Amino acid sequence: MTLLLKQIFSFFQLLNSETGTNQLASGLACGLILGFSPFLSIQTLLILCLVFFFRIQMGAAFLSAFFFKFVAFIVDPWADQLGREILENVSLRPLFTEMYNMPLVPLTRFNNSIVMGSGLVGLIMVIPAFFIFRVLITKYRATFVARFKGTKIWKAFATTKVYGWYSKYKELYG
Amino acid sequence: MTMTTEKNKKTQGPIRWNAVIPFLIICALTFIYFHFFFDFNLRKAFEWAGYKSVGAEVNIANLETSFFKASLRIQGIEITDAEKPLQNTIEIGDIRWGMSWDALLRGKILVNEAMIENIQFNTSRKYAGRVAPPEPPPKPGPGMLEKEAEKLKEEALAKAQQHYADNMLGDLAAILGGTDAKAQLGKIEGSLVSKKKAQEIEADIKSKQKFWDDKVKTLPQGKDIQALGDRLNKIKTKDFKTPQELQFSLQELDAVLKQGDIYYKQIGSTGQDLEKDLKKIDADIKELDVLIKADIKALETRFRIPSINTKELTRALFNKYLGKYMAKINHYRAMAEKYIPPKYMDKITGKDQGKSEDGDEISIQPHPREKGISYEFGRKNSYPLLWIKKAAISSQAGMAPKSGNIRGQILDITSNQVLTGRPTVATINGDFPTEQIKDLLLKLVLDNTKADSLVTYQISVGSYPIAGTDLVTSSDVKISLTSAVGKLNIDGQLKALREFKMNLNNQFTTTNFKISAKDGNIDSILKNTFSSLPIINLIGSASGYLPSISFEVTSNLGSELEKGLRKQVEVKIAEARKQINAYINQEVGKQREQIDNQVKQVREQVEREVKKIQDQLNTQKKQAEAKVEQAKKDAENQAKKKLGEQGQKAVEDLKKKFGF
DSSP states (O other): HHHHHHHHHHHHHTTTTSSSSHHHHHHHHHHHHHSSOOOSSSHHHHHOOOOOBBBBOOHHHHHHHHHHHHHHHHHHHHHHHHHHHHHGGGOOOOOOHHHHSSSGGGGTTTTBHHHHHHHHHHHHHHHHHHHHHHHHHHHIIIIIHHHHSSSHHHHHHHHHHHHHHHHHHHHHHO | HHHHHHHHHHHSSSSSSHHHHHHHHHHHHHIIIIIIHHHHHHHHHHHHHHHHHHSSSSSEEEEETTTTTEEEEEEEEEOSSSTTTTTTEEEEEEEEEEOOHHTTTTOOOOEEEEEEEEESSSOOOOOOOOOOOOOOOOOOOOHHHHHHHHHHHHHHHHHHHHHHHHHHHHHHHHHHTTHHHHHHHHGGGOOHHHHHHHHHHHHHHHHHHHHHHHHHHOOOOOHHHHHHHHHHHOOOOOOOOSSHHHHHHHHHHHHHHHHHHHHHHHHHHHHHHHHHHHHHHHHHHHHHHEEEEEEHHHHHHHTTTOOOHHHHHHHHHHHHHHHHHHHHHHHHHHHHHSSOOOOEEEEEEEEOOOOOOOOOSSOOOEOOOSSSSEEOOOOTTTTEEEEEEEEEEEEEEEEETOEEEEEEEEEEEEEEEEHTTTEEEEEEEEEEEEGEEEEEEEEEEEEEESSSSSEEEEEEEEEEEEEEEEEEOSSSSEEEEEEEEEEEEEEEEEEEEEEEEEEEEEEEEEEEEEEEEEEHHHHHHHHHHTTTSOOOOOEEEEETTTOEEEEEEEEHHHHHHHHHHHHHHHHHHHHHHHHHHHHIIIIIOOOHHHHHHHHHHHHHHHHHHHHHHHHHHHHHHHHHHHHHHHHHHHEEEEEEEEHHHHHHEEEEEHHHHHHH
């Protein structure tokens, strides 16, 4: 829990800094995949490994996953319909039969209509979402953060001892 | 310092190296735990759970798990007997469970072996096992009351059935003993249904007779018809002076004819009503005949006149013996009905008709879930979702009184037999030396590889002892099997969960019977018949569509008994039947005759009256029609005569005019 909270704080810190745009965007994109995937599946494990071993912002991934879980819940009926259409497609049946009998692939639970439908939606959205998140983060920093840093309140706060200590701590321990 | 930090920040690559080491440490710790401590902890957990659930100490000698082999092995399980802590209720030598990683990686469960070996009962313990204190008894609730009521109901039903079967030989004995039916017939006079019906019909006929007497009185009587005749005679039918006179006569004749028609219709409808009533009485009489027959049959049952045939005799003899097994079958059938999933119950009851599967093509199988549908894309020789290749069980006789040398195995338990192409085969064989049961074999094959599922089964016992079984216990006859050696073979099949077949072959050798009958004749017949048979067989067969099954059972004992009893019993049975028929004829026959006479009387009387009136009316009608004809003719003649006279007069006038 501490790790999770630390990651979420780190997300807001990084969001308001001037670096780590790709880390944040990839974290949010990974969260999108996590949100659209079932919790107990190999793709979730794979994304978690990616998030853990690569410099992808964990807090962003978890927050995004939390948000997109709700989105996935809302789109479940359509995802189910889409999944059925795909899984019952006769021309794709040999492919699915092959996948179903391959190692590891059945652990994705692709043979479930909702998993297939929402997984496909997630996969289609992930690349455009990464670029959209990048643009949004840049815009957020350029507009909201810059404007906030220009306010008298922030300037006043930045001159306080507390902020000085915080800056020193951040400089030393990152 | 600042420079160093910036340098560090710059060197950070895409991989989070600082997370790898903690992850590796966690992995190593997990491995160490599972390698060195997990088995011990799991063993202790099992022992604790066993103690809590059984209420007595459970010991496990050894427990091994392997992640890489996906296997579990438990050895030396001892479950303490709560009543005798120095003894185990059950001791299991070895349990092995091994799965295939190849299947697990495909999201399937393939169990290569599931073994339970060396089961022994009532073995002694090295030390007294710990026993949990007894729990307070549960308060009796409605569930318990219902169970008790159900139990009592079943017992009562079984008792009634047994009583009925026991009575058959007793009845035969009673018939041979010469029960006086006449003496008892007098007591049941009031309970004859046919007699009651005959009385009802008689009363009905009496009331109908009155009704018809009244009805005949309302019909046009002789004086009415005479009045009509007088009226007819008064009508002028000739010498009409004026056309008005003729017209009046014709109108009067028409009125008389109309009145005659009304009388006709009245008599016609009365005749139809009479026909209806007579038909109803005829139907009642037919019903009475049926009731007389039913009364004869009921009296035969009441005086327990049995029918002599092999099947009935066999059933009577072996009903008690088979009853225990039938009760067990019913118990398991009820259990199966309770636990079989609805879709299979639908198949059994035939609700799920018309669904077929192609044996060669493996169709995708949707499984409804809480969310979405999971499809199974199987193909031949691929892994099904669950496949236990071999499950085995074995036990050793040991010192326990009811233990045996048993080996059992189940092959190919699977969630989809079409994929594996193999049926599930369960076999148990062995002996129970202390019980003197030899060559026991239980075999069950569940084949779902074809469109229609096929369940075949076989139960056979090479030899088993039978002791102290009562076959018949009625007040007249008592037959019990004191000792015998039995041999049993039951086989059969269940096709498409509906079409059921079963064959039973039960043999009894070295038999000793204890027979006693009140009647000396039947006693000697029974004793001779039973002693003359070295082997007694009991052959049964059951077949039909579930849940309605017909069960037939025959035995050489039944046919031998039939031969012995037939001659003597049939004479007595015929005598008793004759008495009953005579009684019925005496009681109901008289009334039946009376009814016939009454019906005849009513019919004749009413028909005679109606005919008489009809004849009178016919005579009057003919007269009226003749009069009408005469009036018409007379009028015509007068008209002709008048026309002639007028013509003659005109000729005379013309002659005068021209001066002739």
